[in-house]
Structures are given as C-alpha cells and as structure tokens.
Amino acid sequence: MTGIVSYGGYIPALRLDRKLIADAWGRNSIGGExxxxxxxxxxxxxxxEAAANCLNDRKREEIEGFFFASTTAPYKEKMNSTLIATVLxxxxxxxxxxxxxxxxxxxxxxxxxxxxxxxxxxxxxxxxAADSRLGYPKSDQEQTFGDGAAAVLVxxxxxxxxxxxxxxxxxxxxxxxxxPEDKFVKTWEGRFILDEGYTAHMKEVVSGILKKYDLKPADxxxxxxxxxxxxxxxxLVKSLGFDPKTQVQDPLISNVGYCGTxxxxxxxxxxLEEANPGDILLLAAYGxxxxxxxxKVTDQIGKSMNRCKMSALIENKMMFPSYxxxxxxxxxxxxxxxxxxxxxxxxxxxxxxxxxxxxCHASRCRKCGCMxxxxxxxxxxxxxxxxxDEVRVSDRAGKVFTFTRDNLGGRSDDPVIIQTVAELExxxxxxxxxxxxxPDTVELNMPVELTFRRIYEGAGFHxxxxxxxxxxxxxxx
Amino acid sequence: MGNIKDKVAIVGMGCSKFGERWxxxxxxxxxxxxxxxxxxxxxxxxxxEACWVGQVSAPVAGIGATSIAxxxxxxxxxxxxxxNWCTTAHIALIEACIAxxxxxxxxxxxxxxxxLKDTGYPGLGTGRGMSxxxxxxxxxxxxFGLIAKRYFETYGLSNEEGKETLAKIAxxxxxxxxxxxxxxxxxxxxxxxxxxxxxxxxPLGLFDxxxxxxxxxxxxxTRADRARDFRPDPVYMKGYxxxxxxxxxxxxxxxxxxxxxxxxxSSHKAYEMAGIKNPREELDVAEVHDCFTITELAIYENxxxxxxxxxxxxxxxxxxxxxxxxxxxxxxxxxxxxxxxGASGLRMxxxxxxxxxxxxxxxxxxxxxxxxxxxxxxxGPPQIxxxxxxxNEKG
Numbered sequence: 001m002t003g004i005v006s007y008g009g010y011i012p013a014l015r016l017d018r019k020l021i022a023d024a025w026g027r028n029s030i031g032g033e034x035x036x037x038x039x040x041x042x043x044x045x046x047x048x049e050a051a052a053n054c055l056n057d058r059k060r061e062e063i064e065g066f067f068f069a070s071t072t073a074p075y076k077e078k079m080n081s082t083l084i085a086t087v088l089x090x091x092x093x094x095x096x097x098x099x100x101x102x103x104x105x106x107x108x109x110x111x112x113x114x115x116x117x118x119x120x121x122x123x124x125x126x127x128x129a130a131d132s133r134l135g136y137p138k139s140d141q142e143q144t145f146g147d148g149a150a151a152v153l154v155x156x157x158x159x160x161x162x163x164x165x166x167x168x169x170x171x172x173x174x175x176x177x178x179x180p181e182d183k184f185v186k187t188w189e190g191r192f193i194l195d196e197g198y199t200a201h202m203k204e205v206v207s208g209i210l211k212k213y214d215l216k217p218a219d220x221x222x223x224x225x226x227x228x229x230x231x232x233x234x235x236l237v238k239s240l241g242f243d244p245k246t247q248v249q250d251p252l253i254s255n256v257g258y259c260g261t262x263x264x265x266x267x268x269x270x271x272l273e274e275a276n277p278g279d280i281l282l283l284a285a286y287g288x289x290x291x292x293x294x295x296k297v298t299d300q301i302g303k304s305m306n307r308c309k310m311s312a313l314i315e316n317k318m319m320f321p322s323y324x325x326x327x328x329x330x331x332x333x334x335x336x337x338x339x340x341x342x343x344x345x346x347x348x349x350x351x352x353x354x355x356x357x358x359x360c361h362a363s364r365c366r367k368c369g370c371m372x373x374x375x376x377x378x379x380x381x382x383x384x385x386x387x388x389d390e391v392r393v394s395d396r397a398g399k400v401f402t403f404t405r406d407n408l409g410g411r412s413d414d415p416v417i418i419q420t421v422a423e424l425e426x427x428x429x430x431x432x433x434x435x436x437x438x439p440d441t442v443e444l445n446m447p448v449e450l451t452f453r454r455i456y457e458g459a460g461f462h463x464x465x466x467x468x469x470x471x472x473x474x475x476x477x
Numbered sequence: 478m479g480n481i482k483d484k485v486a487i488v489g490m491g492c493s494k495f496g497e498r499w500x501x502x503x504x505x506x507x508x509x510x511x512x513x514x515x516x517x518x519x520x521x522x523x524x525x526e527a528c529w530v531g532q533v534s535a536p537v538a539g540i541g542a543t544s545i546a547x548x549x550x551x552x553x554x555x556x557x558x559x560x561n562w563c564t565t566a567h568i569a570l571i572e573a574c575i576a577x578x579x580x581x582x583x584x585x586x587x588x589x590x591x592x593l594k595d596t597g598y599p600g601l602g603t604g605r606g607m608s609x610x611x612x613x614x615x616x617x618x619x620x621f622g623l624i625a626k627r628y629f630e631t632y633g634l635s636n637e638e639g640k641e642t643l644a645k646i647a648x649x650x651x652x653x654x655x656x657x658x659x660x661x662x663x664x665x666x667x668x669x670x671x672x673x674x675x676x677x678x679x680p681l682g683l684f685d686x687x688x689x690x691x692x693x694x695x696x697x698x699t700r701a702d703r704a705r706d707f708r709p710d711p712v713y714m715k716g717y718x719x720x721x722x723x724x725x726x727x728x729x730x731x732x733x734x735x736x737x738x739x740x741x742x743s744s745h746k747a748y749e750m751a752g753i754k755n756p757r758e759e760l761d762v763a764e765v766h767d768c769f770t771i772t773e774l775a776i777y778e779n780x781x782x783x784x785x786x787x788x789x790x791x792x793x794x795x796x797x798x799x800x801x802x803x804x805x806x807x808x809x810x811x812x813x814x815x816x817x818x819g820a821s822g823l824r825m826x827x828x829x830x831x832x833x834x835x836x837x838x839x840x841x842x843x844x845x846x847x848x849x850x851x852x853x854x855x856x857g858p859p860q861i862x863x864x865x866x867x868x869n870e871k872g
Contacts, residue, residue, distance in 0.1 A: 340596075343604035343613060350610065357610045370730055374611060380724045402734050404622030405679035409603050409614040419619040419678070421727050421734075431727030433614055444630055455613045465610045 002118040003159025004295060006305065008053030009269040010046050010130075010149040011256055011313040012037050013436040013472065018143045020323040025138040030229075034257035035146040036320060039329045039414045040435055040453035040467065043070040043130035044080055046149035046262075048087050048452040051128045052395070053307050053473055054151035055088065060392075063090050063153075065116060065125040069099035069109040069261045071178070072132045074462050084128065087452050087464070089359045089392045095122065099261075103176070103287030105129070106261035111291060113154045114163045125154040131260030134330060136184040144229055145185075146257020150265035160303075161272060161281065161295035167209035170289035171201050183332070194232055198286050199239075202227075205290035206240055206282065213294060217241045221279035221297075222271045224249040226263035226286070255314055261287075268295075270310040275301055308473045316472055318436065328413040338412035345459045360394035360450065360466055362428055371428040393450070394466060398424035400446045405439045420468050422448050436469045447471045480750050481578040483871045486704035486711035487696050489518020492827040495692035495815040496661040503535060503592040504548030506693035506820075511549050511588055518697040518707050525697075526582040527555045529573040531566035531589035533819040541819070545590060560819070562856025563766060564719070565589060566694065567822030567863035571717045573698050583699055589824070590693035591817030600689055601818075606725070606858065618686055620858045621769040622678035623727070627734040628771065629680075632786040640680045642789045643770040644671035647684040649798050650767060650806050654813025656842045661688040661815030685770040690815025694823035696830075701871065710834045715849065715866040716750025718743035722860045740779035740855060743862040748781075751866040753849070756781050760803055761847035762832050764825035766855035766862075767810040776855065777805075804844055807832070825852035826865060833869040 015033040022029035037046065047068055055063075066088070068081035075083075081096040099105040099112075106129035113125035130149035135141025154163075175193035177186050187193055202225060210216065217223075223242050227233030233251045237244050249271045252263070259266055264285035271281055279297040284290055320326060327333040355361045356374030363375040365388050370381035373393060378385050401421045409417035418434035420442070434442060435453055448468040455465045491513025493506050501509070515521055528551055532541030542558035545551075559569040566589025573587035596602070605620070606612035629639035648668055654660040666684055674683035697707075704711035720742035726732055744756070753759045765780070767773035774792070777783040782803060783791045791797060797805040808814050808828040811821060829850035837843040853864045 339600065339603045339616075340598055341604040341613070342602040343606070343609040345609040349608075353608070353610065357608075372724065372728060372730060374608075374728075376724070380730065402623045402627045404619055404625065404681070405676070406614075406616055406619035406622065407675075407677055407679075408600060408616045409619055417614050417619065419615070419623060421623060427730050429728050429730055429732070431611070431725070444626060455610060458609075463610060463613065465613070 001159060001162055002114055002154070002156055003162035004152055004272065005124070005155035005157070005159050006054050006056065006058065006153040007269045007272050008050050008151050008307050009266050009310045009313060010050035010053060011035050011310070012041055012046065012147050013316065013318050014038050014320045015317045016320050016323070016326055021143050024323045027138065030140070030143050032254040034143065035148055036326060037132045037147040038436060039411060042074050042454060043072045043132055043149070044074050044084055045452050045454060045464070046130040046132070046147065047084050047128035047151065049473070050130065050149035050151040051084065051088050051126060054153055055126070056305060056307055060089050061091050063094060063124050063126050064122040065095040065113065066090060067097050067099060067109045067113055067127045069105035069127070069129040070131050071100055071103065071105065071260055073098060073100055086354060086358045089394070103261055104285060104289060104291055105287070106264050107283070107285040107291035107293065110152060110265065111166055111293065117154050117156050118163070123156050127152050127154065129262040129265050131262050133260045134184050134332070137327065137332060141185055144253060144258050146259045148256060148259035148266050149262045150269045152265055152268070158300050159298060160301045161275070161297045164294040164296050165209070165213050166291065166293045167205060167212050168289065168291045169201060169205055169208065171197060172288070173197050198228065198232060199236055201290040202236055202284055202286050203239060205292040206284050209282065209292040209294060219280055220247060220282045222249050222275070222281050223247055224264065224267045224271050224281060224283040225251065226267055227251050227253070228258055229253060266310065272301065273309045273311070277301055318438065325413050335413040338410065338415070339408055341456065341458060345461070345463050347459070347461065350463070355390060357465055360392055361390040362393045363388040364391050371426050373428055373430055393424055393428060396424040396426065396428070398422040398430060398448045398468070400442060400444055400448055401429065402444065403434065403442050418442055422468050430468065432466060432468045434469060435467045436472070449473055481574060482715050482750055482752070483701050483713050484578040485574045485698055485714045486701045487714070487830055487867070488699050488704050488707035488711050489514045489520065489697035490695065490827045490830045491517060492659055492694040492824055493692050494659050495690045495817065495824070497594050498691035499594065501691065503544055503590055506592060506691060507545045507548050507588060507590045510590070510693040510695040511586070514695040514697050520584065520697060522549060522551060524584050525551060525554060525586045526584055527576060528557070528586040528588065529569040530556060530558045531569035531587070531819040531822065532558055533560055533565055533591060534593070536595070545588060562861055563768065563818055564822060564854040564856040564861050564863035565819040567852070567854045567865060568719060570696055570823055570826060570865060571719065571863065574714050574717070577698050577700055583703065585698050586695060587698060587823060588693065588695040589820035589822060591819040592691050593689055593817055594691050615858070616678065618678035618681050618769060621772055622681045624734050624775055625680050625771045628774070631735060634789070636680060640672060641668070642792055643680065643685055643774065644668050645792050646767065646770040646773050647671045647812060650810040650812035651684070653799060653807050653842070654809025656839050657808045657814060658838055660809040660813045661690045662809065662813040681769055681771065687768045687811035688813065688815035690817050692815055692817040692820045692824060694820050694827045696823055696826060710869065712830045712833050712867050712869055713871055715868045716747040717866070718746030718750070718864045720746065720862050725858050726860065727858065735775070737775060737779050737859065739860060739862040740776060743864045744780045747864040747866050751849070753866065757803060760849050760851050762807060762829060762844045763803060763805045763851040763853070764808070764810070764828050765805055765853045767806055767812050768816060772855060772859070773806070773810070776853070799842060807842060807844065822852065822854040822863060825854070826867070829867050833867060
C-alpha cells in the first residue's frame with residue numbers, strides 16, 4: 001500500500017516583522033511576520049533539517065531514493081540532492097535527482113516518488129523541498145515570501161496516509177519567472193496572473209480530481225491549497241465550495257510566509273500533524289499548471305512519533321531586529337568586509353573529509369571505546385591504529401561544556417560567533433559555532449543539538465559544516 | 478632522557494624594538510636583533526657555525542629560514558627553520574642548545590623573527606589550524622576565551638569576579654610594559670579601563686589580549702666551558718621541557734580546560750632537569766605566555782606557581798608583580814611587549830638573560846639578585862608548550 005510513511009517540516013528560527021520592511025519603504029505592512037533563513041542557512045541546509053525531522057529514528061540505510069526540489073538550489077550545476085543525501089548519511093546506492101524551475105517542483109517530486117514506490121521500483125523514497133526566494137526590495141513579495149522546508153517519506157509499508165490518486169494540468173504562461181541572471185522573482189500584471197493563472201488552474205485541478213475520483217467537496221476533510229496571498233486563498237476556497245472554518249488548511253502566510261516549492265509539503269505536514277484516521281486530504285499546488293493529490297489518513301497516524309511539529313516550529317522563533325541586515329544576509333546589500341580568512345577551502349580536502357564534515361561521523365575505538373570527532377585514525381586514548389568504527393553523531397544530544405562569545409570570527413553583518421565546546425551523548429566532544437541563539441543566553445550545560453549549516457564562502461563553492469544550537473528539533477533526534 | 482644542565486651557555490643576545498614596525502621588513506628586524514647579539518657576544522657572522530630560525534609566517538610559507546640567512550649573509554652553514562605555533566622561537570633556541578651540547582658545534586645562533594604588520598589587517602585573521610571546514614572561524618581569542626568560563630565555574634568565581642581577576646593581570650603587565658623601552662605598548666591602564674574595554678571574545682576584552690606586533694630576538698650560544706672566553710657573565714641553560722597534547726583541546730574527550738598536560742609536563746621536565754623542587758620559591762623571575770590574561774592565570778596554576786584555584790589570591794596580593802614574590806612578565810609580557818609569534822620565545826629569554834646579568838635597561842625594573850629565571854611559550858589552540866630555565870651560576 002503506497003503512501004506517506006513519515007513527514008517533517010522546518011521553519012528557520014528567525015522571523016522578520018513585516019513592519020520593518022514596510023517602514024523602510026514608507027509602505028503599509030501586510031501584517032504579521034515572515035520567516036527568514038539565517039545567514040548560514042539555504043535551501044540545502046533547510047532540507048537537511050526537514051529531512052532529519054522526518055526521518056527521526058528510522059534506519060537510514062533503508063532509504064532507497066532521495067529527491068530534492070527547490071527554485072533556490074545553491075548549485076545550478078552539481079546535484080544538490082547528492083549533497084543532502086550524503087549529509088543525511090544515506091547509502092551511496094540511493095537514487096537521487098533534483099527538481100526545480102517551478103513552484104510545482106515540490107508536488108512533481110512527491111508524485112514521482114509515489115509512482116516509484118507504487119511501481120515497485122523502490123520501497124522507501126525520501127523527498128525534501130525548500131525555498132528561500134527573493135522578492136524585489138519594497139515589493140509585496142518581499143513581505144509575503146517566507147523561507148522554509150518540508151520532507152516526506154514515501155513507502156510501501158504502514159503508511160500514515162495512503163496515496164489515493166492524482167490529477168495534473170499544465171499551463172504555459174509567463175506569470176511568475178526568473179531569468180538565469182535574475183536575483184528577484186519577476187511577475188506579470190497581478191490581476192492577469194492571479195485570475196488566468198493561479199485561480200483558474202487551481203479551480204480546474206481541484207474540480208478535476210474530485211470528478212476523477214467521484215468525490216464532492218464535502219467528502220474532503222482538509223483541503224491544502226498553497227496560495228501567494230491570503231486574499232487569493234480566501235477567494236479560491238469560497239469559489240470551490242469548501243467550508244473555510246472546518247475544511248481548510250492554514251496557508252501559513254500570516255506568520256511564516258509563502259515558501260515556494262516547499263509550501264505544499266509544509267502545509268501537508270501541518271495537516272498530517274492534526275489529522276485523524278479516515279480523514280481525506282486533498283493537496284493542490286500551482287506553478288505553470290497545477291498538481292492535485294488525494295491521501296487517506298490511516299490509523300497509523302496515531303502512533304506517536306518524536307518529531308518537531310510545525311506548530312512548535314512556528315512558535316519557537318527569534319525576532320530579527322534589522323531590515324538592513326536582512327538585505328545583507330541575502331546578499332542584496334554588501335556590508336563592509338570582515339576579517340579575512342586564513343584557511344582556504346579545497347574541493348579535494350572537502351571530498352576527502354566528507355565522512356566527518358558531511359556525514360558527521362566520529363570514530364569509536366574498537367579497543368577502548370574512545371569516541372572522537374572528527375575521525376581519528378590513531379586513537380587519542382589507547383593509540384590503536386585504524387581500529388575503529390565510524391558512528392554518525394549528528395543526531396546526538398549534547399550540553400555546552402564551555403563557550404566564548406567571539407567578536408572577531410564572524411561575518412561583518414553577523415559579528416558575534418559563539419565558539420562552543422559541547423559534550424555529546426557518549427562523552428564525545430564537539431567543537432563548533434552556536435547558531436540561532438541570542439549570544440547572551442548561552443550558559444554552561446545548556447542543552448544543544450547539531451544542525452547542518454553554511455560555514456563560509458570561498459574558492460567559488462559553498463562550504464558547509466555542522467553547528468550547534470539550543471535544542472529546537474528536540475526529541476526528533 | 479639526557480640532561481643539558483650547565484652544558485650550554487648564552488653569551489650574547491639581541492632584541493629589536495617591538496611594535497608596528499612599518500619601517501622594517503622581516504630582514505630588517507632580523508638584522509636589528511642579530512647585530513645586537515653579535516656585539517653583545519663579541520662575535521661576528523663568521524663565528525656562527527649553524528643557525529636555527531624561528532619563523533611562522535614569512536610572506537610565502539616555507540621560506541623563512543632562507544630569507545633570514547640571506548639577510549644576515551650566513552654562508553656555508555646549516556640554517557634550520559622551526560615552526561611550532563607560539564613556541565617556535567623557544568624550540569629553535571632549545572634545538573640550538575641541544576646541537577651545542579651534542580659537541581657538534583661550538584658557537585651557534587638561534588633567531589626568532591616575525592613580521593605580522595604587512596598583512597593589512599589587525600589580529601591574526603580568522604580561521605586557524607589545518608581544517609578549512611572544522612576550524613574555519615576559529616580565532617586565537619576565541620580559543621583561549623574557552624578556558625575562562627570553565628575556570629570561573631570550577632572555582633566559584635562570578636563572571637564579574639573572574640573578569641576583574643583577569644583585568645588585574647592586564648594592569649600589572651601594562652605597568653611593567655610602561656618601563657620597558659623596547660616594548661610595543663607603554664601605557665599604564667587602570668582596572669576600570671581594562672574592565673570597560675570592548676569585548677573581543679567574552680570574557681576577554683581588549684586589554685586581555687596581547688599586542689599584534691613585529692619583532693625579532695636573537696641568541697648566540699656556546700659550550701659552557703668556553704662561555705667565559707666570551708664574557709664574564711654568561712647565562713647557563715639549566716633545563717628545558719617541551720610537551721604537546723595529542724589532540725586539539727576542543728576535541729579532546731574528558732578535557733576539563735583547566736589541566737593542560739602540555740603546560741604541566743613541559744614545566745615539570747624543565748624543573749627536573751634544572752633540579753628545581755619548588756618553582757614558586759626557587760624561581761626569581763619568569764616570562765610566561767600571556768597571549769591572553771586567562772592564559773597567564775592558567776599557567777600560574779599549571780606551573781605550580783599558585784595552588785589550584787588560588788591564583789586569584791596571588792594576583793590580589795601582588796605576588797606576581799614587580800617587587801612581588803615571583804615577578805612574572807616584568808617586561809610587559811606578550812600583552813605589552815607584543816607578540817610577533819616566531820620571535821616571542823627568544824624575546825622572553827632575552828629578558829631573563831638581561832635580568833640574570835643584572836642588566837635590565839632601566840634600573841627600576843631590575844629584579845634584585847636573581848639566580849634562576851624561566852621563560853615559556855604556549856602555542857596553538859592551545860596545545861604545545863616549551864619552557865627554558867636559565868641561571869647565572871653553574872651548578
């Protein structure tokens with residue numbers, strides 16, 4: 001029985017009050033706040049977060065495929081999904097592919113994974129979508145867009161929601177686009193693209209799938225309709241005949257924002273977190289046409305899973321105080337350069353060190369059990385040579401052993417680095433930088449967890465590594 | 478292990494002016510210290526049979542020794558470079574002493590030289606160590622700052638008490654530096670000024686961090702039995718210790734950030750070779766690695782100058798001040814004399830050498846009748862420590 005086996009979302013801790021954006025331009029705020037990726041986050045790191053949340057304590061060696069969808073993938077050429085699959089410590093035999101170029105990439109990817117499992121080609125398929133799109137400074141989109149990610153594990157055994165069917169239509173129209181050199185999302189005239197693009201096709205795909213499977217709007221427990229803004233969403237719901245009070249999944253616009261390709265999976269995740277056995281979920285998403293899917297929630301949904309819910313991710317936040325620094329974090333403004341780096345990256349070194357720096361493997365000595373990160377060929381304790389097992393430690397909880405707030409090491413727009421030594425479960429020491437944290441709140445013994453982040457730019461490629469942060473994902477480890 | 482106590486003597490030393498030496502190149506700095514050392518020993522370049530160079534960051538990695546040999550026109554002799562974080566110059570000195578003790582050479586030079594101020598930025602830059610990923614944003618103050626909070630917590634100091642204790646070390650070293658003509662900084666500071674300075678890596682503020690300087694220091698070394706042929710007051714090598722911790726402290730399982738094995742073992746090896754039982758009582762003067770005030774505090778306790786957890790009492794009582802029981806960093810230390818990495822170990826040894834000869838440049842900073850002095854550097858994240866103990870009498 002093919003369906004969704006697990007799911008998990010991710011919303012960056014940082015939020016920007018839309019009033020800060022509006023005030024900078026003398027405009028009105030659309031209200032609420034938007035999520036924003038930290039200076040060390042991008043669509044790859046957010047996908048890792050969502051996927052780790054989704055995978056939870058599942059055996060990662062059982063995953064046979066991984067797809068990644070985004071319109072803001074850090075690499076245009078070079079597969080992003082191989083990087084994420086490696087960071088997730090999946091097997092090397094895993095099937096990988098990137099989906100992109102359209103806001104429909106998230107649902108297209110999900111459909112492909114469902115079809116792969118349904119066909120018997122694979123048994124477990126993980127998909128993750130993330131986006132961090134840029135609206136022009138001052139634009140409505142700058143306020144409505146948010147950054148986020150979600151991951152879904154598709155499988156053939158004990159799904160929490162079975163895949164009941166899908167329906168798709170294409171729409172060739174220049175409505176929302178970016179040329180290769182564009183930083184910001186371009187749109188044609190608002191009324192045209194909403195009426196003839198989004199609304200027309202969402203109506204058509206929802207009506208179409210209901211008709212295809214002989215369902216009425218009243219049969220649907222929750223309709224999941226990502227939308228570019230609240231007003232458009234409200235109008236669509238009304239025109240389709242769903243009850244806005246009981247049947248409609250929150251589009252997450254007011255306090256998170258419109259997170260591009262990730263939005264359908266983020267809303268699906270939020271819907272599953274509140275679903276009951278027997279519920280029928282209808283997911284439809286627009287982007288150069290529309291995809292619709294129907295899922296039926298099973299009694300597996302009640303099985304408790306240690307994941308961090310969307311509601312908790314929304315609640316757990318840090319208000320970001322500066323629009324100027326937001327622009328700098330997104331490379332829209334160039335702030336004064338900080339201290340230069342002494343260590344230059346090398347693709348060769350990064351490749352050689354991938355087991356520790358990407359897979360987060362520590363060595364555990366077979367003779368004395370001493371664990372060290374990164375992998376040490378000669379045991380620190382008993383000096384046995386090449387006699388160790390590699391152990392993934394990215395999912396281990398830890399506590400701050402010591403720290404300092406370093407004003408020299410950071411970026412000039414994000415200057416304080418909390419240099420931290422943490423003791424992880426098993427006595428392992430991890431040295432890293434604390435992120436997503438108010439510097440003055442760090443204390444010894446504070447519970448922390450590992451998060452995969454960008455470290456710095458250099459040599460023309462992105463450099464990622466693990467950081468520490470105050471526990472957020474929590475039990476999801 | 479053998480013993481080189483009293484087998485080797487330093488018969489000449491030189492030290493350049495330290496500071497922001499915009500006027501001087503790496504080569505100029507080396508010439509400045511080497512020619513003072515020649516004059517002090519009464520020798521010339523033709524007398525040098527081998528040279529050990531302490532050098533960390535020449536403009537291009539790996540060329541340091543040849544640059545210095547070329548500047549000094551050292552001909553037809555071995556020139557050997559040592560590079561070991563902040564212990565660089567000490568280990569160059571120790572290697573030179575071992576070579577003389579072996580009987581292979583009669584007269585050799587050890588020279589440390591560093592030119593930090595040509596980089597265009599203050600500090601040592603961000604990213605230290607070997608791994609471009611793991612250590613990408615590691616800084617020197619960040620690494621040493623990690624010691625402080627563990628120390629405060631373990632010995633029950635509030636953040637305020639801890640910061641004040643560290644600030645007193647800075648005030649002492651600035652007071653010492655104010656009397657030292659060759660030091661980078663000569664300004665006295667108040668406790669209040671130290672406490673209110675901008676934070677560099679909390680709890681370390683500006684005055685908890687050493688100067689980033691250019692400089693050079695040089696020693697001429699010979700066999701002890703020939704030393705009096707050069708001068709009436711040679712200074713003898715009494716003992717040395719070098720020790721290295723085998724894993725970055727940040728990664729070391731179970732490490733408490735208080736008991737630095739490298740410090741403990743390097744000092745104990747040196748004490749043993751020199752026949753010192755009670756360093757607090759027997760040493761008359763010490764130059765230790767105060768790259769940051771917290772480092773100096775950690776050294777007091779790891780070297781056995783103060784009992785564990787009691788350094789604060791000694792700091793409060795002025796035990797380590799000029800005129801105290803054991804004056805430490807009487808030339809201003811790294812804090813004020815400055816810290817050109819590859820030169821510092823020899824600069825500290827220069828101060829001990831002058832003190833043991835009774836020849837401190839200003840009489841008011843001369844320690845009374847010293848017999849034994851210690852110089853020390855502690856390098857890396859921190860991980861490697863080198864100690865030299867010198868005396869002005871044989872036996």
